[in-house]
Amino acid sequence: xxxxxxxxxxxxxxxxxxxxxxxxxxxxxxxxxxxxxxxxxxxxxxxxxxxxxxxx
Numbered sequence: 001x002x003x004x005x006x007x008x009x010x011x012x013x014x015x016x017x018x019x020x021x022x023x024x025x026x027x028x029x030x031x032x033x034x035x036x037x038x039x040x041x042x043x044x045x046x047x048x049x050x051x052x053x054x055x056x
Contacts, residue, residue: 006024006025006028007020007021008021020039
């Protein structure tokens with residue numbers, strides 16, 4: 001499911017995010033060091049996720 005331009009989330013059967021694809025990242029962000037990317041999970045009160053959940 002594409003949640004933002006060029007950002008695709010992959011889900012398992014339990015609707016958990018199991019993969020993140022960032023399409024064309026080196027083109028969209030020239031000079032970005034792609035050897036060291038960090039992700040932070042943001043959950044809990046006050047966190048809003050603006051994306052539809054996959055149909056199950």
